[in-house]
Amino acid sequence: MTTVLVVDDDPAMVRTLSMNLTARGYDVVTAGSGTEALARVHGADLILLDLGLPDLTGVEVLTRLRRTSALPVIVVSARHDSRDKIAALDAGADDYVTKPVGIDELLARIRATVRRVPAVHPVFESDLLRIDVAEKQVWRDGHEVRLTPTEWRVLHTLLARPGSLVGQQELLQAVWGPAYEKETHYLRVYMATLRKKLEVDPSRPRHLVTEPGMGYRFVP
Structure with missing residues (x-):
């Protein structure tokens, strides 16, 4: 219920x-x-x-x-x-x-x-990255990383389908709502910020991958 x-x-x-x-x-x-x-x-x-x-x-x-x-x-x-x-x-x-x-x-x-609202596995771990979804905490190389509420919602949506493509409109609607389906610049800004916080080399992301013209995926 x-x-x-x-x-x-x-x-x-x-x-x-x-x-x-x-x-x-x-x-x-x-x-x-x-x-x-x-x-x-x-x-x-x-x-x-x-x-x-x-x-x-x-x-x-x-x-x-x-x-x-x-x-x-x-x-x-x-x-x-x-x-x-x-x-x-x-x-x-x-x-x-x-x-x-x-x-x-x-x-x-x-x-x-x-x-x-996606159902997300409570904890994700890789070599340097640990994400506890339930506690809304992220660590990179043992150091806690602070995310804004919107950054969390972007990451949460991608983590719901690890490895799978999440389309631009789908991601915009999930995070900001139906009125924002065409605001693709939002995604570019927030993905760039997330990469700076979570990736070892933001210019060559390992986890937060862009599929040009289509969307994004979180690669475990």
Whole structure:
């Protein structure tokens, strides 16, 4: 059973979402504030997050969450301004829908988001590189390497299919969401940064390999 954490300070909205999700077979946990949400993420498979919370903004919740977790998040907000959408997506949201939203559309977005989340073997090790996915830690030659939340999401997506090609659009959608499918320059920037941090010789990468015009692969 998929567990959904509903984060909203509007009791009527929480009640409506909870009733509809439960009726369709989801397990529902609720939180009325950002602090409460961060305390209840353990065990959740997906978060529905409002931006207008009484203590922390939704973006602040996302920023804190992404320091330790790649848990999928769909923002459900009454804010229609593109700047709010960009801020939420850049902070790590997987999708953004505006209220009022039909329950059938929201359920479809939940299913699509859950499908995009890859299952990853918890630990990868090579001669000089060790990646612990569960703990979100990387070591190169015995030294811990710090990755940003977005760098983690790129690496996480590639690690889900070691050795296999992950297409550019697929990677963009998995990390930034459907609105970013054509922003291929994002991938060039982040892959270059990851290579500097993880590869012994970034100009001749061993693990983070580019397939020109197609995508990228993580080679064990």
